[in-house]
Amino acid sequence: MLKSIPKKLKTDGSISAIYGMEESGSLELPLFSARVAAGFPSPAEDHLESRLDLNQHLIRNPSSTFFVRAAGESMMEAGIYDRDLLIVDRSIEKRNRRVVIATLNGEFTVKRLVQDEEGIFLAAENPDFDSIPIRVDSDFSIWGVVTYVIHEV
Template sequence: MKVIPIYARAGITGFESPAAEYLQQSLQLDEILIEHPSATLIVQAEGDSMQGVGIFDGDILVVDRDLTVKNHDIVVAYFNGEFVCKILDLKNRRLLSANEDNKPVSITCNEMFTVEGVVSKSIRCHYPSKFFG
């Protein structure tokens, strides 16, 4: 993919074409989005529980399994038989939503729980993708 970097200035000083002095750079989208290819999952978000942090229904999430999980990271986890995207509260052993309509969920020793990875990036699709229904 060729990228033409165009920079917008705060003030307009003339009518020169933005492409007048462009530079083409070789760029691969996966190089920008994926830091650890062998440890990365691509998943699709479902629901409205993470809207407060900018993750909406249908967004594509880049999940990095190689990152060390820290308190309040956004993670994809396997919780009692389903995959969820939540904020992980390590100190209080809870899963938090970013939507005030959803209450925190405690992670007890009776729960099936594993962190699949940290959400490193999210992508919003404005046109339906053939990969995700």
């Protein structure tokens, strides 16, 4: 499913790797019909309902999708942690308040896109990090919108 893109990345520290989408079929896993409660599970509800294809569930536009490995703590309050895998779609509209993968002056970053009366910013989701203003002379490009975050629990 992940195909490493062998490039040296220049980042602001919020991204450690970028991967391409490998379209090699489906990834079907068991899907159980019972919902999982936080309490004691009922053995009577342990039966398989169907199979869930994670590619169909998580990847809306395969030809426009890539993956990014997050690094650092700047997006913690958005639920993005160090080493998380981000699913990114280039075809989704880059609107205000969406979490995006962008390049700014040659460096990759993952931040929340914010546009208000003061201008356009790449906002961190951690009060220990400053927002980054996008100036007229900035070399700025949005690569895609983060659609899902996958992390270990």
